[in-house]
Amino acid sequence: MATHIYDAVRTPFGRAAGALSGVRPDDLAAVVMKAAVERAGIDPARVDDVVFGDANQAGEDNRNVARMGALLAGFPTSVPGVTVNRLCGSSVEAVIQGSRAIEAGDARLVLAGGVESMSRAPYVVEKSPRPWPAVGNQTLWNTSIGWRMVNPALPKEWTISNGASAEKLAAIHGISREEQDAFALRSHELAAAAWAAGVYDDETVQVAGVELARDEGIRDDTSLDRLGALKALFAADGTVTAGNSSSINDGASAVLLGAEGAVDAEPLARVTGRGVAGNEPDLFGVAPVEAANRALARAGRTWADVDVVELNEAFAAQSLACLKLWTELDPAAVNIHGGAIAIGHPLGASGGRIIGHAAHELKRRGGGVAVAAICIGVGVGLAVVLER
Template sequence: MREAYIVESVRTPGCKNKKGAFRETRPEDLLSFIMKSCAEKAGINPIEIDDCMIGCAMPEGEQGINVARIAARMAGFPNEVSGATVNRFCSSGIEAIALASLRVQAGWSEVAMGGGVESMTYVPMGGNTPRPHPEFAKVEPEAYISMGVTAENVAGSYGITRAEMDEFACNSHAKAAAAQAAGVFTEIVPTPAYYYEPQADGTFKKTSKIISADDGVRGGTTPEGIARLSSPFKFGGGVTAANSSQTTDGAAATIVASKEACDRLGLKPIAKIVAYAVAGCKSEEMGVGPKYAIPKALKIAGLTIDQIDCFELNEAFASQAIHCLKELGIWGTDAMKKVNPNGGAIALGHPLGCTGAKLTATLLAHLKRTNGKYGIVSMCIGGGMGACAIFEMV
């Protein structure tokens, strides 16, 4: 297979659902804007993009009807540019980038786009009308289990304490606040948010405002300050809103090109995916997925964990992130400095199908700034899975 190079990777800010800056901005607007911005920043004519693979965990409602194709047209891409919506729940965004890369590696495309979108304001967790299969749900109810309950299961089964979870959450906010103050999120493209103001005649006036930063970061968060919160998932439990990922709205996009396309179009390679792996686990412990997916991807790549310069490990819940880090031998070592160095989803948000693409943009910007070589994007996945992509800077 031939080489496939990432030539650009960008994201919108991540904003809190229902309360954040994108609460009235439709997902197609977020996605089409970042797709267009990605092409512009890469310096590529959209006609060169063969296909757009876009992750979305809940592809219905405003982000249904093949949002990848709709957004490509809204972005002004020519009719010749096709699109497909990809769903592997929380890893949909990285799955989409991997598929775009595979298209180029296989010679099926010269240039492809991978990305992700999720508006958890418009389409809630689980979708608008979830309908579990009645007979199967009786046999295996864990297939439909609440994500929060799985986080409590992990905490209980593996001895993750409330104190550990709350401290982990506070560190996420502290790192994210420091990163924002230092201006390190260079992968963010300032993005228009739209609002609808009621008028005296009963109509609405559409207005907009440019959003430049993730709006869920709470600098100064302390373990004492969040200790009063109770678990909504289990009586006396330790998983709370404060030590779980924020439900978020956002979009991200990445362009992948062959060497021949890079040479022909004058594109500068940034990085490449050297391995991508997914692994299954128990549905009721879905958060442990990364502890299986990361070693699997490392084996494919022929790398060891100590060769990785940065881990973007999605903080779906503090309990599962802590457990995975302990199992991987990272927790309590100097290697922890490499994990989510600029904060994670507890502070920056988890826009489900966008997250893998969002973390890719953040990872590559960090590796470029720090002269790192290898980086990992990994997350647990609803239903009992884990995913891991390994990137190499070029």
């Protein structure tokens, strides 16, 4: 039994401390959940399960944000919900789990997606196994992004920051600062042009009470000179900057999955392949390469069949490394309407965005094959193949 994507919708993505920072993550999730079923014209009681990704789960997104979002969206209490966490790939994981449930016959309609409010991610303090000591200090951890409370048994070379890992990939694959800045500029230019042309109008929903007409991180006025003036963040003589990296963001995405005929509408696309792969944690950025290769093989396709690629741009260096390793792929087919460097990367929501946009693009083209792939901290990659 094939899994079809009947609709996909997301909020515009906000920047840290920006337009969406005043909105709780469970409320953001509710916005896209409600929009997805309303746009499809279905009774939410028909949804067999809500599977939502969330990478943090340390603050207002605790206690199963998938269930909380569904309740806030007005879904009946009979509709269950489960929150999944595969860090940056959480909403790709949600789509994969939802598609498996449908293909196994365990569900007919699944609402998948994800949410993240990196602005509202709390600070946390480790709890002492004994009453708090009278002397000494405690570490306050920022849960917005990155390693925290690392197990000392892990090799230190694995637990470097994601930015330091991007520097490592740039060195390994000979990716210059100029290449990274040019890739970042392309992302901003394509995203700005796509919004201006109305490309994103059919796949976004506004958040009530918030003025955010488009993704907040897009910079129409950036240039190679401006990007080139930024300092490297992770090494004194490095190449990775705030300008050629994705930012800290807030947002939500939803993908309505169903069996054939589950919705009285033409599907956007169908899921024909899934792939997951792991590699060294300090080289996490190229894990999508093998994940996508496996997904294509399971779909019975090759790179020669692929028309559209949505690759989450965690870093320009990481994305360019993937493109160097996908030797059969035309880079012009990748992120044709911009990527996460411009659009943003709210961790748990990004996978739903790239899958949703790939599905909408196949509809615009009247058919084809698409790959949506994402890298994940600690060395994992996920990918799905869509066809129409």
